[in-house]
Amino acid sequence: xxxxxxxxxxxxxRGVISTAHGEIQTPCFMNVATQxxxxxxxxxxxxxxxxxxxxxxxxxxxFLRPGAEIxxxxxxxxxxxxxxxxxxxxxxxxxxxxxGRLRKITEEGVAFNSHIDGRRVTLTPEVSIQTQIALGxxxxxxxxxxIALPAxxxxxxxxxxxxxxxxxxxxxxxxxxxxxxxxxxxxQGGTYREIRLKHMRDIAALDLPGYAIGxxxxxxxxxxxxxxxxxxxxxxxxxxxxxxxxxxxxxNIIEAVRxxxxxxxxxxxxxxxxxxxxxxxxxxxxxxNEKYATDGRVIDSECDCPxxxxxxxxxxxxxxxxxxxxxxxxxxVLHNLRHYNRLTEDIRKAIEAEALEKFAEExxxxxx
Numbered sequence: 001x002x003x004x005x006x007x008x009x010x011x012x013x014r015g016v017i018s019t020a021h022g023e024i025q026t027p028c029f030m031n032v033a034t035q036x037x038x039x040x041x042x043x044x045x046x047x048x049x050x051x052x053x054x055x056x057x058x059x060x061x062x063f064l065r066p067g068a069e070i071x072x073x074x075x076x077x078x079x080x081x082x083x084x085x086x087x088x089x090x091x092x093x094x095x096x097x098x099x100g101r102l103r104k105i106t107e108e109g110v111a112f113n114s115h116i117d118g119r120r121v122t123l124t125p126e127v128s129i130q131t132q133i134a135l136g137x138x139x140x141x142x143x144x145x146x147i148a149l150p151a152x153x154x155x156x157x158x159x160x161x162x163x164x165x166x167x168x169x170x171x172x173x174x175x176x177x178x179x180x181x182x183x184x185x186x187x188q189g190g191t192y193r194e195i196r197l198k199h200m201r202d203i204a205a206l207d208l209p210g211y212a213i214g215x216x217x218x219x220x221x222x223x224x225x226x227x228x229x230x231x232x233x234x235x236x237x238x239x240x241x242x243x244x245x246x247x248x249x250x251x252n253i254i255e256a257v258r259x260x261x262x263x264x265x266x267x268x269x270x271x272x273x274x275x276x277x278x279x280x281x282x283x284x285x286x287x288x289n290e291k292y293a294t295d296g297r298v299i300d301s302e303c304d305c306p307x308x309x310x311x312x313x314x315x316x317x318x319x320x321x322x323x324x325x326x327x328x329x330x331x332x333v334l335h336n337l338r339h340y341n342r343l344t345e346d347i348r349k350a351i352e353a354e355a356l357e358k359f360a361e362e363x364x365x366x367x368x
Contacts, residue, residue, distance in 0.1 A: 001139065001182035001209050003241045007352050011233070011260040014351040017241055019086045019138040020180045021078065022053075026241065027257045027347050029340045030056040030088060030265040036071070036081045039270050040333030041326060044083040050305055050338040051345065055083055056265045059131050059141075060092030063123065064114050068134035076136020088265075089137040091128045091170075093144040093186070093214070094246065105145060107162065125169040133179045141212065142170040144186040149219035156190040160199040163188050167203055182209040184243065190215060191224050193231055200235045211236050212243035213261075217252075226255055233260045250279065250343055250367070254360050257347055269340050273332030276321050279339040283367045285314075287332070292318045305338035307331045 007014035017024040031038060031047055033055045038047065047055065057077055062068065074080040077087050103112035109124030125143040132140035144163045147156060167185050174183045185203040189196035203211065213232055216225045229244070236242050243263035244256050253264050269279060276288040280300035285292075287299075295314040299307060307317075312331065320328030350359035 003210070003239070005239075007354075009351045009354045009356045010258070012257050012347075012351050012356050013260060013262060014348055015241070015262060017086075017262075019182070021084060021086045021138050024053050024086055025348060026262040027253075027344050027351075028053055028263055029253070029344045030054045030263065031337055031341075032056050032265055032267050032270065033081065033083075034058045034267075035061045035065075036077055038333060038337070039267075040274055041330040042333055042337070044081055046334060047083065047337070048085070050334060051341040052085070052337065053341075054086040054088060054138075055081075056088045056090065057081075057135065057137070058090050058092065059128055059135070060090075060123070062089075062135060063092065063127075063131045064116055064121070068131040072134040072136070076134075078136055086138040087136070088139040089132045089135055089141065090245075091132070091141040091143040091186075092123055093128075093141075094146045107165070109143070109166075110145075125166040126173045129170050129173040129177070129183075133174075133177050133181060137181050139210070140174075140181045140183055142167045142183060142185050144188055144214055146188070146215050146218065147190060149190055149215075151190055153192055153195075156188075156192055157195050160189045160195050164199065164202050167206065171206060171208075184208060184210040184212050184241075186212045186214040186245070187232060187236075188215045191220050191228055193228075196228065196232050197235055200232060204235075204237050208240070210241040210243060212245050212263075214245045216244070217247045222252070225252075226259075229256060229259045229261070236260075250340070251364070253340075253343065254347065254363065257351075258356065258360065264344075269336035270333045273336040274329045276328075276332065277336075278332060279336050281366060287314060287318045287328075288321055289318075299335055300339075303335065303338065304342070305335045307335045 002018045005013050005015040015026040031052045036057050071080050103110050109122055111122045114121055128143040143166050145159045147159055185208045187200045189199045241262045244261045248266050278285045278299050281302045292314040350356045
């Protein structure tokens with residue numbers, strides 16, 4: 001994997017990540033295909049049609065079902081889901097965090113009860129790396145501990161140190177494997193500046209192809225998240241891709257890009273879409289509202305997604321949601337993912353024109 005920065009606009013960066021399965025133009029939004037599928041009935045062909053560059057799948061879920069070896073036998077995730085562009089896999093750390101009391105963390109790894117059948121399973125740094133390599137990912141994430149916020153200083157400090165030791169084990173396992181994947185490290189430390197910066201220095205010294213910021217958007221305020229980015233991002237290696245995990249709203253993405261972040265993923269556009277919320281160039285539209293019952297307009301006249309270009313009315317889409325028709329969910333996810341991918345396309349154009357500040361002001365003015 002290589003990364004080339006082609007343009008900057010203050011702290012914002014425009015770049016290109018090159019992988020074995022193609023290029024990724026940055027800043028980019030990664031579309032979340034947790035179990036090798038986008039929730040909402042979208043196929044790989046659908047993703048391609050709305051400008052998606054890279055899909056993200058989850059190690060935890062695919063490790064439990066159907067199992068990494070089954071996926072490997074189908075040509076890896078690329079063959080399994082028929083997606084011929086880049087794929088990034090999360091290590092499973094966040095999903096393990098979300099299990100709460102169902103899991104036990106030790107130096108070896110994490111033991112937990114499967115949410116599928118209750119069986120006791122142990123996920124270690126080595127197992128996470130082996131699983132991701134079997135899945136055939138282009139970019140794989142190191143196994144880390146994601147903690148809920150707020151959390152005591154002492155525990156966060158110990159957790160960050162353990163995450164560094166786990167990263168060293170991930171690096172060793174990756175080095176012993178035959179793979180073209182790139183391994184990214186993950187910065188942790190909650191909202192404690194000293195812990196975050198020390199952890200970033202420690203993992204940056206390991207000279208990995210890219211680095212992510214984990215453990216944000218898990219309970220802290222937006223102000224706290226932006227404040228954390230203000231000191232974390234400048235401490236990240238400038239020549240490597242910077243990935244903010246699990247974030248977020250269009251505003252979060254714009255603000256993080258302004259601070260120098262290159263990569264994003266979030267379930268928000270698909271999840272909110274399945275609840276009837278559509279992102280538009282003039283703000284968020286809740287299609288379930290009664291006022292749309294006879295509205296013959298498309299969701300967003302400025303949108304080029306298949307739903308808006310196809311002329312489907314707000315009235316019809318509201319009917320689909322009120323009737324419980326799956327087509328409504330599909331339309332919503334298609335539209336919202338296109339909005340997010342178009343947003344990053346527009347951000348890239350703005351950086352190239354050194355006009356990101358103007359773009360941000362105009363986007364905020366028309367959507368709030």
